[in-house]
Structures are given as structure tokens and as C-alpha cells.
Amino acid sequence: MIVQVFKRVHDPVCMSTEILESRKLLLGNDFGYVGIPASNISYNVYFSFREFEDAISRGVNTAPGQDQLSYLMLQHLDEGTKHELLMLFNYIWEVFNDSIHGHVELPSLLVKIIDTPQFQRLRNIKQLGGGYLVYPGASHNRFEHSIGVAYLAGELVKTLREKQPELDINVRDILCVQIAGLCHDLGHGPFSHLFDQMFMPQVRGNHEKASLDMFEYLVRVNELDLENEGDDQENEGDDQEDGDDDQNDGEDDLVFIKELILGKPLNGNDSSAGWPYKGRKVEKSFLYEIVSNKESGIDVDKFDYFARDCYHTGIKNNFEHLRYFKFARVIEVETNQSTRRRICLRDKVVGNLYDLFHTRLLLHRRVCHHKVTTNVQIMIKDALLKANGHLKISDATKDMEAYTKLTDQVTERILHSTGNDMKEAREILVRVMRRDLYKLVGEAKVSYSNNSPYLHYGKGKEDPIKYTYFYKKNDIKTAFTIPRNKVSNFLPECFLEQTIRVYWKNNDKKNLKEAKQEFQTWCENNGFEVIFRTAMLDLTGFMIRFEIQC
Numbered sequence: 110m111i112v113q114v115f116k117r118v119h120d121p122v123c124m125s126t127e128i129l130e131s132r133k134l135l136l137g138n139d140f141g142y143v144g145i146p147a148s149n150i151s152y153n154v155y156f157s158f159r160e161f162e163d164a165i166s167r168g169v170n171t172a173p174g175q176d177q178l179s180y181l182m183l184q185h186l187d188e189g190t191k192h193e194l195l196m197l198f199n200y201i202w203e204v205f206n207d208s209i210h211g212h213v214e215l216p217s218l219l220v221k222i223i224d225t226p227q228f229q230r231l232r233n234i235k236q237l238g239g240g241y242l243v244y245p246g247a248s249h250n251r252f253e254h255s256i257g258v259a260y261l262a263g264e265l266v267k268t269l270r271e272k273q274p275e276l277d278i279n280v281r282d283i284l285c286v287q288i289a290g291l292c293h294d295l296g297h298g299p300f301s302h303l304f305d306q307m308f309m310p311q312v313r314g315n316h317e318k319a320s321l322d323m324f325e326y327l328v329r330v331n332e333l334d335l336e337n338e339g340d341d342q343e344n345e346g347d348d349q350e351d352g353d354d355d356q357n358d359g360e361d362d363l364v365f366i367k368e369l370i371l372g373k374p375l376n377g378n379d380s381s382a383g384w385p386y387k388g389r390k391v392e393k394s395f396l397y398e399i400v401s402n403k404e405s406g407i408d409v410d411k412f413d414y415f416a417r418d419c420y421h422t423g424i425k426n427n428f429e430h431l432r433y434f435k436f437a438r439v440i441e442v443e444t445n446q447s448t449r450r451r452i453c454l455r456d457k458v459v460g461n462l463y464d465l466f467h468t469r470l471l472l473h474r475r476v477c478h479h480k481v482t483t484n485v486q487i488m489i490k491d492a493l494l495k496a497n498g499h500l501k502i503s504d505a506t507k508d509m510e511a512y513t514k515l516t517d518q519v520t521e522r523i524l525h526s527t528g529n530d531m532k533e534a535r536e537i538l539v540r541v542m543r544r545d546l547y548k549l550v551g552e553a554k555v556s557y558s559n560n561s562p563y564l565h566y567g568k569g570k571e572d573p574i575k576y577t578y579f580y581k582k583n584d585i586k587t588a589f590t591i592p593r594n595k596v597s598n599f600l601p602e603c604f605l606e607q608t609i610r611v612y613w614k615n616n617d618k619k620n621l622k623e624a625k626q627e628f629q630t631w632c633e634n635n636g637f638e639v640i641f642r643t644a645m646l647d648l649t650g651f652m653i654r655f656e657i658q659c
Contacts, residue, residue, distance in 0.1 A: 205256060208249075209416050213260040218284060218335075219291055223256070226513055227295065227327040231255055233516035237418060238300035239486035240476050242541065244422045247476070251294045251301065254413055261409035261430065262290035262399050268434050269395070269452075276439055276450075282389075282396060285362050288335075289369030289400045290409060295327065296320035298506070299517050300489060302477075307490040309503060319506060320370050326509035328363075335363060364388040372401035383447075394449040395439045404451070405576040407433075407462065415468050422476050427464040440588040442578055453578040453588045462574055480610065484546045487612060488537055489520065495534035496523050548621055550611035551628045553637040608640060 202214040215223075222228055231252040241247045266286050270278040296319025298304030328335060365388025367375055374385040384391040402408035412430040419426035436455040441448050454462070476482065497503055502519065505511040523534045524542075540546070578588040611628050613621050632639050 207253065207257060207260070209413070209420060210257055210260055213256060215256070215259060215263075216284065216287070219259060219287055221331075221333060222288065222291060222327065225327055225331045227323055227331075227509075228252075228255075228292075230513055230516055231294065231297070233518055234297050235300055235517055236414070237422075237476060238303040238482075239489055240422070240479070240482045242485045243479055243482045244476060246421045246423065247418070249417060249421050251297055254417055255291050255294050257413035257417060258293060258400065258410050259287045259291035261412050263287040265399055265409055265434055265437065266396065269437065269439055273439055276395075277392070278396075281362060282393065285365050285388075286369065286396060286399055289366045292324045292327075292366070293320055293370050293400055293410060295323040298512075299493070299515060299519050300486070303486045303490060304493075307486060308493050309506070318371070319512070321367050323509055323512065324367070324370065326513075361388055369397065369400045372397075372403050384449075391449060395452050398452050406573050407465065407577065411465070411469065415465070415472065418472050418476065419468065422472075424471060424475060426468055428461060428468050432458060432461060438580060438585060440578065440580055440586060442588045451578050451588065453580050456579040456581055456591060459574060459577075459579060459591050462577060466573055480549060480552075481546070483610065484549070484612060485541060488541050488547060491614075492520065492523060492534040492537040492541075495537065496531055499528075499530045545616070547612040547614050548616070550613050550621070550624050551632075551639060552608050552610040553628075553632045553639045555607050555609055555635075555637050609637075 203217060203220045205213045205215065207213045229252070232250050234251045235241050235247070236249045236251055236254050237244070237247045263283055263286065266278060266283050269276060270283070298308070298319075327333070364375065365386075368386050368388045375387070376385075384394070386394075386397065389396060398404060398407075399409055401410060409430070412428075412433070415428060416426050416430070418424070433454065436458050437452050438454075439450050440453045442451040442453070493502055496519075500519065500522070502515065505515045520538055523531055524538050526535055574593065575590060577590070579591055580586070580588055611624070613624055615621070629639055631637075
């Protein structure tokens, strides 16, 4: 594709007062931005779209003292390339200095989303909920995690695009995947999973569904015209199959983003018989594995929160996502009488994937479900329930305007209240501040139940690597699975374990002693194995919270 860019006599300066004399100057290492002369002389510059893209990606809006590239310049392109370059305009980078990934570059379209009250709300929602009251360093929030996921999502899809041009990944695909990564946690409530899994066990859906509602609300109230700002019509004629109804590309993109956030089709039909998604055709099925991978559980969401949570809690992260990016390829895989493109990995990195899921286990065991973390979160949940009648906290999920204002700071409102209607809730939070926590009666291993929560490697009782495909160095077009016994004899035989914990809310030591005796008797009668305090560090199960009222 050849692009013609020209400057008319009376046009204002678009970027630079430097004279753009040649294509070499435009693309040279000593020229970090696209220069447009303030000259009355019309001129023509011919260069390929790839060269134009490279020039812009190297810092089009970062030159000191220079005006930014404007739409005016792009409007002078012929109709055949205008929309693609207008899309490229959204890839003028903004730089964030992230504690995990370093200098993170995001396109301006994502920055428009970040600079909204709905997204800024995530600054006040702790990533690890009550874990901050156990790990002093765990002060990070959903805000920086979401930026990290958007960055990694973009890096992975761009890596695949560079390796395999035949995948036909366009700029629009990259933007949609990045937006989905950025917005995947918009629906989290106060203290993250404390709100989702404990305060509202009867919640209508999950936080991904709330993320869809918040995303739609964000786009609407901030008047973000994603259809036009994110419209790349490079392949407009190829995106529709013969016989399909005509559909606007922008609307397809919105559906695509929502499907990526939800991790499944919007209509709930995830049957493997046909292709259930509407945002992209089956040829781009691999894009659905990047942000929320329901196939194997390996996605950039985990890559970021593993690295971020480990960093802030002092736990060693044994998984390196850059190695994953290095060896990721898209290969056609035949499953259930259908052929789909899947992200596959070199066979030699299978051990690294077990490190990934073992890191997940360590984080949940040592941080998310630490016995004190669980205790603190139960108390915060109790306080929210006590205050719910007055503050109508649960009703906020039905109104995104109200939900935008619901963050961790709701506990500050309770603590600083003075009325009797908040007295019980306030007293519970004061106990948390004074470290006067509920007492642990005991814990025990229990048999697996489909109706109870549990801790696992990502796929319940099954080995998640069973659902991951690999390829060999000398055959990059054939995908296959690797049985666990072909990897190592030291891998776990069981991938799921459950325990229960019983907490005593009263400080009566006499009754606490009796409760411990009753708990042990109950475990023996039900065939449950009691876990003693000395064995707590070896606990690998999800703690089911049984609370004894007193």
C-alpha cells in the first residue's frame, strides 16, 4: 500500500517547523517525529503504510516543544487509506511508569478511558482486599493492575502479529484487546473479591458482568465515540461472510470488547458445536485467549496479578511472562469436530506453565486465604452487612452512577459515623483497627463438593496443562497436548483440596474452648481430618467460612 501525504498552501503547521526534505529524513534515526514544514510550497511524500506507522510509533507526540500530529494532516489522505491512518492516530502513545513493567506505553484512546471517573474509581479498590491489613506492602489497587493487563494484552497480540502476518491481525484488533484488558475489572466492588464473593453471595452474575455494565456506562456518560475513534476499515469488505447481515464495524468492536471482558459469548451460548462469538469470526478465535482464557486459564490477567501481588507481598514469582510471549504461536487445532486457531507454546516450556499455576496456588494459600486475611475479610463483610440497611450498599450494583461512588472508602464512612444506626457496623471495624479479631476455632479437610468454594490450579479437579497445546521446534504447524506423566514424576497427583474454617465472634474464652471441642467432635463424626495449628503452613485448600454466631 502506498500512502500519499501532502501539505496545502494555507494549512497550519501540524507538528514541526523543521523542513521535511525527504523520506529518508522522515524515517531516519535522527528524526523522532513526523515533520511538516511551515512553508507555502506544496510537496508530496510517498512511503508505505508500514513506514508511516513506524515513524509515528517512534514518538510522534513526544518531541519537546512541538505541536502534536493533528487530524488535519490525516484528512489529506486518499479515501483508500484515510480510515486506517485515523485509526493509527489513536496509537499516539502516552507513557506510564509502572512498578512492575517499567515504562508502559498506551495509545491515547485508552488514556481517554483511564481519564474518566469510572476508571479512576479503581484507585480506591485494593487488589488484595483485606490482605493489606495482613501484608503492609499490599497497598496496590485495581487501577494499576488494569493498566498492566492492558499493556500485556497489547504486547502479546502485537508479538503474534509480528511473528505471523498471515493471522491478519489489524490495528483495530489490537485496540479492542487492549481496551478489554483495561476494563476487565471495572465491575469490582469494595475490597475486590470480598464484595463479590462474600458480601453478595447471591449476586446476580459476577464482577465480569458488572464490568460490562460499568463499561457501557463509562462509554455513554463520557460520550466516547468508540465506533469512530476505533474504526479501522482496512478489511471492511472481508469482515463479513457472504449472506451475513451488514453490520457496522464499530458495533462489532463493542461486542468483541464485551465478549473479551466476559470471557464467553454475550448470549450465554458457549457450545463448542459452532462458533458462538459475534465480535470476531472463528479465524481470530485465538484473540479470545488473551485477556480471559476459559480454555486453559493462561492469560495476561494472571500474568500481571501474579507478578504484582508477589512483588507487593514479598513472595517469589517463578513465572516469567516474557518467555511465554517468546514461544507463543497460533496453530490450528482440531477439537470436538471443529478446527480453531489456538495459542500454542513450545514443548520445552511446559515446566514453566506448572510454575505459573504453582505460583497461583502459593498466592491464594499464603495471601488471599491466609487465616488472618480470611478473618479480617469476614469482619469487614459483617460490618458492610450491618451498614447495608442504612447505606443501601447492595442496591448500588443496580445503578452504575451510585456504583461509581462505591469503593473501599465506604468503611471510612462507617468508622466516622456517629449515629446509632451504624453503631454495630462501626464497632466491628473498630475491632479490626485494634486487632481484636474473631478467634479461629479450628479447620479441617473435607471431601470435594460442587456446591462449595475451593482452591485449585485453575481448572477445578483437573490438570490445566491438559487443555494447553504445544508444538515442536522442527514442526511449528502441528499442535499436541503433553500428558502430565511425560513432564515429571514430581508433579501433583491431586489438583484440588478443600478445607473448612470455623471462627468464633465472641471473646468469651470459656465458650471458645467448648466450641473447639464441639468442632473436633463434629469433624470426627463426619470423617473430616482436623488440621492443627502446627500444620497451617502446609494448608493448600480454600477456606470455607463457617461462622458461629454468639
